[in-house]
Amino acid sequence: MSPNPINKSNFKREGHAATAGFYFLVAAFLVLFISSRSDCEQASHNNKVLEINCAAAESLIAIDSLDKAEKIIKQNLKIDRKHAQSHFLMGELYRLRNSIISRRQSAEYLRQAVTSEPENDVYHYSLGLTYQKQGFTGNALSEFKKAARLNPKNSEALRKIAAIYESIGLRYDDKELYMNALEYAAKAAAVERNPADYYNQAKMLIKMDLFDQALFKVDTALTFEPDSTLTKNLYLIRGLCNNRIGDFEGANADFNKAKSLMNINELAGFEDIHLVITPQDYQRLLSLTSYQRKTETAKIWNSLDPDLTTTFNERRIEHYARQVYANISFSISEKGIEGKNTRRGETLIRFGFPEKKIYIYGEPMSHPPIGSSWIWKYFIDGQEYSLRFEDIYHNGNFDYPFTNEAGSLSNNTAYLADYLARTVAQKYEFATAEPTLNYAYDVKQYKGNHGNTELEIYYNIPYVELSFITQDDAAYADFEIKATLHSSDLTLLDSTTIKRRAKIPATLIGNRRLAISDNFPMEARADSVYLSLAAKNPVNNHVGRSRQAIALRSFYLDQVEISDIVLAREVSYLDSLKSVNRNTIKLSTNLDNRYFISEPLIIYFEYYNLNLGPDSRTHYRIVQTVTKLKKPKIIGTITGYKAAEQVVTVFEESNIKTHENRLMTFDFSKFSAGRYRITIEIEDTISGKSSVAFQDIILYE
Incomplete structure (x- = not known):
């Protein structure tokens, strides 16, 4: 008796053809021989004839010699019209002919086989295959379940049950059916530990949004070293799972591995962006040369990248x-x-x-x-x-x-x-699995080297956003910041990664008002740029992300220029032996520009391109104006704050350098609470040119 439905791929065609020919001759001889015997003798040999004929028919079916096989099986049914294996082989034969009529005949023969031997799991499984070919999914499922119940190790029946539940579940998006598919795929895996069964389990877990469990199934399947096609598919769904749980770096690596296993056509389809841009833009893209298309596609992806600080999109x-x-x-x-x-x-x-x-x-x-x-x-x-x-x-x-x-x-x-x-073209909202880290930053521009503009990025990270570890009276916390500068076409101009450890008094850990305050520089040519930042707490993986378009100023012009003004509540001197500049001091800033009247306010700024006089010195004045701003009381006004009071201080200066800086301290103890504007004007008395910068602040009592 055949242990499984006939699988022609298991046979070597030439060798099996010879075997089939041998069985065919033996069967023909036995028919002639038995027909000459008495009834008693013929009956005693029936079983052997049936067995040899079935072996011959099975060999013939395996090499697609269906007509010859049918003749032999019909001889068996003349001997015993209820012979189960003969009905089974006839059912297999008619299913292989694969026509509407032959599938119906296949079902009739297989039902007879099941009736004769109801405990044979192979016959039930074969009948299930025929029902499936006919489109009778419910009947097929019933037969596959009978086969699995009769033989719990019939992995093919278990897989068919899982596949049917999966198919119906996908039609209705039914989680209960996904659970059934998962159950039977797991049973099949327990029988053979076939990597495809773990792949099928992973698919159902994905449909139930159980991505961590799906990853476990994928990793298990990969340990069995599956073929390249299945390996590719496993990495694809692994990338999907990692993307869903927010591990974008892992997802990127998985998709790259999958792409390395794709052929040229598969890869082209996977990378195609016709569903990312508008149809009209896609047609324009197709009209370009291959090189231009590749360049334009890269620009499109860069423009859609939500976090330019990472190495992946x-x-x-x-x-x-x-x-x-x-x-x-x-x-x-x-x-x-x-x-x-x-x-x-x-x-x-x-x-x-x-x-x-x-x-x-x-x-x-x-x-x-x-x-x-x-x-x-x-x-x-x-x-x-x-x-x-x-x-x-x-x-x-x-x-x-x-x-x-x-x-x-x-x-x-x-x-x-x-x-x-x-x-609309496409819809996408960047979301991560990890919670956001809240932080603030401000960008100040200065004259850089070699025609560049230097940016100083001042940032505040609240204490409560970091994970401190106490040691004696101090507390320590690590944090990371990644920053990139890109041009308007998203070409990378500058990047930096900062890893720092903050130290504060242990008693201040829970203080929501206080923050780590620091800064770092970046540099680029004067142009429109994108500044991207990502601040991370490496302990809990909370990340804060931001992107800002900035128009860089050019300080290399034939005119007096003043940098942006920095306000600070405290200054620390990193090297007291060197002159004061941005590299030798550390400014502790309040980025919301809110300060108490009782505390001194420190401002820092630089100015450039002063002219030298006949004495080889610059001559200029600094006009410092503090203006109290008052919001108009007129109902419906849209003109904003107006100047109410002003305090002007003028400093006459001279130096041998055309590029200078100032660190000044303001005493607001005699001022009232309110909104103020600090204006700094540099007047070059030699050229008559000037430049102005200002910064608004809010004073509290």
């Missing part, structure tokens, strides 16, 4: 992850359709997951039949859009429904999808 990783999820969810394997190429797959890749999904059951018996539908609702720019996908042909491929409402956003899903693609 989180938006691009999300694009990969959406493709993988679409393939898991919407693929139609029997038709060779990848999920990412279906209407739902394309929509998910372009706009992400819908805010709401509704399943509507169809009416297949109506005239004309109405297919089941999914309705996806998106909220884009404050407006709700509903996209309908209908299983028009009842084959699992949900497409845009047919409609006569041409050009209607409300009733024509195809028109609405095209409209959104052309106007």
Whole structure:
């Protein structure tokens, strides 16, 4: 008796053909021989004849010699019309012929085999395969379950059960069915420890949003060293899982490994961006040369990168992850359709997951039949859009429904999808699994070297955002800051990574008002740039991210220039033996520019391009003005604060250097609380040119 349905791939065709020929001759001889014997003698040899004929038929089926096999099996059924294995082989044979009539005949023969030997798990499994070919999924599931119950180690039956539950679960997005699929895939894995079974488990765990558990299944599958195709798919869903849990670095590495296993066509499809940009932009992209297209694509991805401080592009990783999820969810394997190429797959890749999904059951018996539908609702720019996908042909491929409402956003899903693609292009909100670290920063500009503009980034990180460890009377906390400067076309201009340890009195750990205050420099040519920052607490992995467009000033002009003004509550001298400049002092700033009247206010600024007089010295004056600002009481005014009082101080200065700086201390103890503006004007008395900078502050009592 055959232990499993016939699998032609298990046979070497030439050798098995010889075996089949031998069995065929033996079977023919036995028929002639037995026909000459008495009834008693013939009966005693029936079992041996049936066995030899079945072996011959099985060998012939394995080499696609179905007609010869059918003749031998029919001889068996003449001997014993209820012979179970003969009915089984006839059922296998007719299923291989794969026509509507032959599949029906296959089911009839296999039902007879099951009736004759109801405890044979192989026969139930084979009948399940035929029912599946006929499209009778419920009947197939029942037979596969019988096979698994009769033989709990029938891994093929277990896999078929898991696949059916997966298929139905994906149609209705039903977590209970996903659980059933997961259960039977796990049972199959326990029998054979096949990496594909762990892959199938991981897919169902992903559909239930259990990404950590899915990662465990993927890692287990990879230990079995699967073939390259399965390895590629395992890394793809591993990348998806890591993306979902916020491990973008891990996801990037996984997707790169998967891409290394793709062929040229697969890789081109995976990297294609037609669902990231508008159709009109995509057509323009296709009109470029190969080199131009590659350059333009890189610019597009850079423009969408939400965190330029990392070495990977989180938006691009999300694009990969959406493709993988679409393939898991919407693929139609029997038709060779990848999920990412279906209407739902394309929509998910372009706009992400819908805010709401509704399943509507169809009416297949109506005239004309109405297919089941999914309705996806998106909220884009404050407006709700509903996209309908209908299983028009009842084959699992949900497409845009047919409609006569041409050009209607409300009733024509195809028109609405095209409209959104052309106007919105794509939807993406950068979200991370880790909580945000709150911090503040301010950027000041100074004259740099070799025609560059130097930026000094002052930052405050509240004590409560850091994880301190106490030691005696002190407390220590580590933090990291990554910063990048990119040009308007997102070419990297400068980058820095800072790892520091803060030390504070242990009694101040919980103080919500206090913050670590420090600064660091960056440099670039005067132009429009993007400054990207990421501050991280390495203990709890909380990260704060920001991006700001900055117009850099040029200090290399033929005119007097003054830098931005820095306000500080305290100054520390890093090297008392050197002259005062930004590199020899540390300013503790309040970035909200709020200070108490009772404490001194320190300001720092630099000025450049002063002219030398006949005596080889500069001559200039510093005009310092403190203006109290008062908000107008006129109802409906939009003019902001007005000057109410002013205190002006003038300093006459001279020096041999054309580039100087000032560190000044203001005493506001005699001022009243309120909003003030500090203005510094540098007047070059030799050239008559001047430059002004100001900074607003709020004073508290």
